[in-house]
Amino acid sequence: MSDEETWTTVTRLHDWLTAHQAVPPGQEVLLRVLKLSEEVGEAAQAVIGATGQNPRKGTSHSWEDVQAELCDVVITAMVALRTLTPDAPEVFAGHLRRVAARSLPGEEPEVP
Template sequence: MTDDTWTTITRLHDWLTAHQDLPPGQEILLRVLKLSEEVGEAAQAVIGATGQNPRKGTSHSWADVEAELCDVVITALVALRTLTPDAPEVFATHLRRVADRSLSRDRPRPSVRGASEEPRTTEGR
């Protein structure tokens, strides 16, 4: 992530803080709850993009899903910034740990698909 990203996240955090009158300790709780709301909107967009609600049909595009996923990421980063002013360092350290744990191993990963099942692609969006 760039410094510009974290500057924007801090500005969004400061803007939200200035426009919310919350009791101490409630700010992080509400930011995490907002994250749950955004994840739900991403799920709704996937259901709409795949036409899985017979009543609504295809109500969303894959571009809508992309936008909702971006909202999830932004909301999570603002929540992290609410929890700690060291959010960029906390995130970078955690990302390195996850990458080291996941990418540095030479052993094969267990498959969650059956051997004959084809992987999904994003073709035809």
């Protein structure tokens, strides 16, 4: 799936959620960010389950479960960003370039 297809799908998910979620104006972004926290918790739970760190439950998850939960975190974050701005693809790409420029050797900083 290309970047364009990915963001088209994210927008479709955003639109679907918006159509099925009746909340007062302005609360949609807050709820999407809270959903992100829920997904991060599920990823943490999967890591604990994959490593068997809960003595009561033992090994209750696989590393594939962790992968799926991390994907849910990414998708939820992308939908939250899209909820905040229709320019989400450009905002994300610009931020990724800035992070790469400050973190990776040989990357050029973005010129404003």
